[in-house]
Amino acid sequence: MTGLAETMKEKYGIPFIRVSYFGIEDMAKALYDVAGHFKEQPEIMEKARELVRSEVTRIYPELQKIKARVCGKRAAIYVGGAFKAFSLIKALRYLGMEVVLAGSQTGNEKDYEILRDMCNDGTIILDDANPLELSKYIIEKNADLFIGGVKERPIAYKMGIGFCDHNHERKTPLAGFEGMLNFAEEVCQTVTSPVWQFAPHRSP
Amino acid sequence: MLLKHTTKEIMERSALTVNPAKTCQPIGAMYAALGIHGCLPHSHGSQGCYAYHRSSLTRHYKEPVMAATSAFTEGSSVFGGQANLLQAIDNMFTVYKPDLIAVHTTCLSETIGDDIPQIVNKAVAEGKVPAGKYVIHANTPSYVGSHVTGFSNMTKAMVDYFAETGAKKNKTINIVPGYVEPSDMEEIRRICDAMGIPIIMFPDTSRVLNGPLTGRFHMYPAGGVTIPELRQTGQSMGTVALGNLASTAAAFALDAKCKVPYKLLDLPIGLHGTDMFIDILRNIAGVNVPDSLTFERGQMVDIISDMHQYFYGKKVGLVGDPDQLLALTKFLVSLDMCPIHIVTGTPAGKKFTAELREATKEVPCDVNIKVEGDMYLFHQLVKNDPVDLLIGNSYVKYIAKDEDIPFIRHGFPIFDRIGHSYLPTVGYRGGILFLEKILNALMDRQDRDATDINMELVM
Numbered sequence: 299m300t301g302l303a304e305t306m307k308e309k310y311g312i313p314f315i316r317v318s319y320f321g322i323e324d325m326a327k328a329l330y331d332v333a334g335h336f337k338e339q340p341e342i343m344e345k346a347r348e349l350v351r352s353e354v355t356r357i358y359p360e361l362q363k364i365k366a367r368v369c370g371k372r373a374a375i376y377v378g379g380a381f382k383a384f385s386l387i388k389a390l391r392y393l394g395m396e397v398v399l400a401g402s403q404t405g406n407e408k409d410y411e412i413l414r415d416m417c418n419d420g421t422i423i424l425d426d427a428n429p430l431e432l433s434k435y436i437i438e439k440n441a442d443l444f445i446g447g448v449k450e451r452p453i454a455y456k457m458g459i460g461f462c463d464h465n466h467e468r469k470t471p472l473a474g475f476e477g478m479l480n481f482a483e484e485v486c487q488t489v490t491s492p493v494w495q496f497a498p499h500r501s502p
Numbered sequence: 503m504l505l506k507h508t509t510k511e512i513m514e515r516s517a518l519t520v521n522p523a524k525t526c527q528p529i530g531a532m533y534a535a536l537g538i539h540g541c542l543p544h545s546h547g548s549q550g551c552y553a554y555h556r557s558s559l560t561r562h563y564k565e566p567v568m569a570a571t572s573a574f575t576e577g578s579s580v581f582g583g584q585a586n587l588l589q590a591i592d593n594m595f596t597v598y599k600p601d602l603i604a605v606h607t608t609c610l611s612e613t614i615g616d617d618i619p620q621i622v623n624k625a626v627a628e629g630k631v632p633a634g635k636y637v638i639h640a641n642t643p644s645y646v647g648s649h650v651t652g653f654s655n656m657t658k659a660m661v662d663y664f665a666e667t668g669a670k671k672n673k674t675i676n677i678v679p680g681y682v683e684p685s686d687m688e689e690i691r692r693i694c695d696a697m698g699i700p701i702i703m704f705p706d707t708s709r710v711l712n713g714p715l716t717g718r719f720h721m722y723p724a725g726g727v728t729i730p731e732l733r734q735t736g737q738s739m740g741t742v743a744l745g746n747l748a749s750t751a752a753a754f755a756l757d758a759k760c761k762v763p764y765k766l767l768d769l770p771i772g773l774h775g776t777d778m779f780i781d782i783l784r785n786i787a788g789v790n791v792p793d794s795l796t797f798e799r800g801q802m803v804d805i806i807s808d809m810h811q812y813f814y815g816k817k818v819g820l821v822g823d824p825d826q827l828l829a830l831t832k833f834l835v836s837l838d839m840c841p842i843h844i845v846t847g848t849p850a851g852k853k854f855t856a857e858l859r860e861a862t863k864e865v866p867c868d869v870n871i872k873v874e875g876d877m878y879l880f881h882q883l884v885k886n887d888p889v890d891l892l893i894g895n896s897y898v899k900y901i902a903k904d905e906d907i908p909f910i911r912h913g914f915p916i917f918d919r920i921g922h923s924y925l926p927t928v929g930y931r932g933g934i935l936f937l938e939k940i941l942n943a944l945m946d947r948q949d950r951d952a953t954d955i956n957m958e959l960v961m
């Protein structure tokens with residue numbers, strides 16, 4: 299997407315900003331950034347503020363309930379682009395979860411710098427990892443949730459941990475404020491599922 | 503109505519497939535390769551093919567599906583993928599440590615004309631294949647055949663690469679199970695065990711793609727035929743090949759290479775199909791059929807007799823793979839049902855069409871058979887002559903919904919239900935399960951449509 303935006307800027311002089319629609323923080327920031335671009339129309343910023351306020355107020359109570367249930371759970375993230383990982387980390391933090399592993403397939407030097415800054419010292423950062431490495435660290439870090447692609451879902455389940463996927467074919471959106479609620483619900487459902495107590499390494 | 507543009511009127515089409523009733527060769531090759539223990543399937547082509555094949559298998563089985571790719575770039579697409587494959591072989595043996603790598607090609611590498619054996623020889627010469635490890639291959643150009651062809655080619659490769667002639671014959675029987683589910687392979691083994699016949703089944707995806715939750719991710723699950731077993735296939739006293747399209751090539755190759763005679767049978771689906779299978783096993787091994795199997799058979803006959811009035815005259819539309827279609831059609835006809843639309847996307851040949859014709863000749867309706875048809879045509883046939891039941895893969899659900907027809911999922915892929923990897927269709931037990939599915943579908947419909955007055959409690 300950034301490539302397209304860059305080309306449009308080059309060719310037609312159309313400016314662009316890089317935003318993420320994922321998670322409350324980034325979604326709100328996206329709206330403010332866009333509104334901020336139209337400096338001569340301050341009413342846009344007004345409306346953006348209004349929108350963020352009403353949306354957040356709407357989903358806040360539900361999110362708090364979910365937060366109480368997932369707080370302290372440990373997540374591992376391995377996605378295609380690093381930019382997505384940034385948003386996911388923020389969203390999981392918002393829910394009080396700890397990110398114990400973060401990685402991407404295509405991140406560059408700069409992305410990993412940001413990633414390292416965002417994460418705790420103990421967080422494992424992986425670039426272009428293979429399933430063996432992922433499973434090793436997920437077990438080692440005792441993660442409760444894995445966020446990855448289609449083909450990783452059964453790997454997570456085999457290890458007896460929750461999973462949430464981020465693919466292009468989903469019908470339930472994860473973007474926007476409503477999407478954050480969907481995301482939180484999905485995460486909560488999977489990490490708190492009673493099935494994991496039957497996973498061999500988890501049973502007492 | 504997702505398929506609202508499907509017209510009732512059928513026009514002759516010669517160069518256009520709409521919603522194919524098949525998928526491409528490498529999927530079948532990848533599936534077969536997963537039925538060898540410790541095998542890492544490798545897709546020689548670009549990443550997109552591999553991602554699609556892996557995703558399809560992952561979603562069908564809801565199990566980890568491990569495979570690798572040569573990840574062609576523009577360069578390899580023009581100059582060939584030798585360098586990629588050499589490096590991939592090196593990486594795989596270093597990082598993933600498989601016992602063997604099963605390379606299959608894709609449209610792209612076939613069009614370029616990459617010579618896989620030559621590249622593998624080079625890898626061996628360069629010391630990239632550790633001692634005691636193997637690289638096998640099958641050519642799987644997707645513009646020929648379908649996933650069934652790919653499965654057949656990879657299964658034959660197992661014979662070509664491993665089967666060894668021995669000084670004497672062993673008491674084992676080889677079973678080439680055909681393109682069936684892991685649950686079916688498990689059931690075939692159970693039947694052979696019950697008869698006390700030692701078998702070598704290849705491929706065998708049971709316990710690979712239907713394994714338990716263990717709390718650990720295993721790159722190479724417990725199941726699969728082993729390399730020593732594959733070697734010994736050449737010393738078995740006979741081979742039973744199930745399903746012409748998927749299994750004959752391997753069985754024939756084994757006969758030619760090691761003089762192991764083979765018998766070709768339909769997939770053991772339904773009463774008669776299973777009888778034939780057990781009878782052949784009994785003959786080759788010289789054993790008696792154990793009471794336990796006779797008992798199961800009796801149970802299946804019992805269910806059919808209890809419920810025969812519900813099967814009678816029900817029209818069925820089937821779409822899927824040739825070997826499955828033939829066996830299922832015979833099964834349905836034996837239940838007094840009327841399979842009237844039978845479509846496969848796999849080019850299975852005139853002989854197959856003739857066999858289907860023969861199988862349906864007693865059916866008291868017009869029977870449409872289209873070998874190399876697509877889902878679009880299948881839907882049109884159903885529109886023109888509605889049926890009581892549809893049988894096919896997950897894509898048939900759109901037709902079932904639009905036409906409001908009861909539907910049983912069978913075949914590949916099934917992305918939206920579970921069961922196929924755990925519960926068999928073959929054998930008497932599989933037959934009972936399939937009967938239950940048919941009855942549930944038909945009776946749920948009868949209940950749904952019943953008026954208050956004619957709602958039956960006892961069925």
Ligand code: SF4
Nearest residue numbers: 526528551608609644
């Ligand atoms: S049809 Fe050919 S190009 Fe398409 S996914 Fe299959 S192998 Fe790849």
